[in-house]
Every structure is written in C-alpha cells, then in structure tokens.
Amino acid sequence: MPDLLTTDEAATYLRLSERKLYELVANGAVPCSKITGRWLFPKAALDRWVSAGLLATAALAQPAPPIIGGSHDPLLEWALRESGSGLASLPEGSESGLRRLARGDVMAAAIHMHRLEGDDDGANADAVANAPGLHDVVLIAFARREQGLLVAPGNPIKLTDIASVAARRARIALRPNGAGAQLLLIALLARAGLGFDALNAVKPPCPTGPDIAQAVRTKRADCGIATRAVALSAGLDFIPLTWERFDLALRQRDYFMAGPQALFGFMRGSAFRERAAELSGYDVAETGQVRHVN
DSSP states (O other), X not given: OOSEEOHHHHHXXXXXXXXXXXXXXXXXXXXXXXXXXXXXXXXXXXXXXXXHOHHHHHHTTSOOOSEEEEOOOHHHHHHHHHTTOOOEEEESOHHHHHHHHHHTSOSEEEEOOOOSSSOSTTHHHHHHHHSTTOTTEEEEEEEEEEEEEEEOTTOTTOOOSHHHHHHTTXXXXXXXXXXXXXXXXXXXXXXXXXXXXXXXXXXSOOSSHHHHHHHHHTTSOSEEEEEHHHHHHHTOEEEEEEEEEEEEEEEHHHHTSHHHHHHHHHHTSHHHXXXXXXXXXXXXXXXTOEEEEO
C-alpha cells in the first residue's frame, strides 16, 4: 500500500463511496492534499483520522468557537486583549487544551509539553503529531518562556531546585494533572531520581500560575512552579529551572480566520516585543514561525 493514496484507493481503504469521500474533502474533514490537480491522501494521517472516529472528526467541519484553550500565560492574555482578535481564553492546562481542540470546543490550544527524558524542544510538536483527531493541525511559535520556582521574597528556605524542595520538605503548590507546569514538575522529579511521594504537596491544585503565586504570597505554600513573569508581577522571588517552548496549536483551516490572523499580526509588532521585555522571562525571537504541520 503506497504512502499516498488516490481518491479511489482512499475510498476503498476507508470503505466509503467516492461521493462520501468527496463530501468529507469539501468540508475539510479528512486529511488530504491537492497535488497537480489530484487529491492525494496520506495513509498514516488517514489511520490517525480513523482512530479518532469518523463521525467525531467530520463534526469538526463546523466552525470552532473563538476561544484559545490550553495553558495560561500573562503575555498571551495581554496579546489577546490588545490585538483586537476577539478571541477569548479558557486556561485549563496543555493536555486539556489539546483534547478540546480535537473535539472542536476551541479554535486553538496554547501548550507547553515536557518529556520525562531527553530534550523538551520537540515535545510540543510530538504531542500534536501523536494526538488523536489532530491530523490537520499547525503549530505556531508564541514564545520561549522561563519556568522556575516561585518563593517568598528573600527565599527564606534557601531552595535551589526540585531536589532541595524534596529534601527540605518545603510545601509545594501543584497544578492540575495535564497542565504543562505539572508535566514539568514530573519530568524534573524523574530527572532527579525522585518519586512524586518525595514532595510535601499542598492540595487542592492551583488552576493557573497566578494561583500558585497567591498560594505562596499568603503562605499557604512555600513554593510552586510558574513563569518568571508571574513571579515578577506578584513580587515574589524566582529560582530559574528551565526555558520552554510555549506554542499555539490550531487547525490549518482556522489559521486564516480573522481572529487568529489579528493575533498573529499583532505578535509580529513592536508593542508585543516591548511587552515581552517588560514582563521578563520571554524570548520572542521565533514568535510567529510555523514549527510543525500535521
């Protein structure tokens, strides 16, 4: 079986009539490309599409609501407002954002994924490439961000890294399962040879980075993972741990919609760069670049 199927081959492979297949093509609901006047269907993408469910994927032909799900970020929140994009924010965590994107609940997902081992640089692209129902997604670079431990001014417990958090039984505020910061915490523990039970965790989890900051400011927790920008805005000290990629995933058909285009245009401007420098902890050198296409 070739890697690229013709229309009749794809219809046979999917056990559909060619007429039904053309309907799905017209609605943008099936992975395909038009090359030299012919529709061609990548077999690997068809397999992912089928595993996600034909009916669910076909339903995604309906316009997605103008919402960016996924992770919270101060610079993104500001850019959504200042760009006039008309896009709302629904910050629930990276993995939740990808699930909502696959279901058509949001137009885009802001993500920052982490691996237990190896380089995190390609973790976002890998997550998008392997996610069920996201055969037609493009990944756009928003920024690189600095993540670290938020601690009280003066760092009274003298924390330095995750190992010191465990060793000193510091109370650490958590993020929900599937949130990018929680994935980072799990990865850092694994790299330090520690289990999750080594932590003195504070419950319940904090929905966003600013909620982590509030927990530290009110002394409900001694520390928690969030960005340098969140620490600065809350007047807390910051112990750097890593730089990460923070990207926007959206369907190729939605990339050209008015809302995303307004946001992407704004991201290329000087006001965006100046705000990133003001918030601190951002690298916007690659902002707006296409990092991956499914």
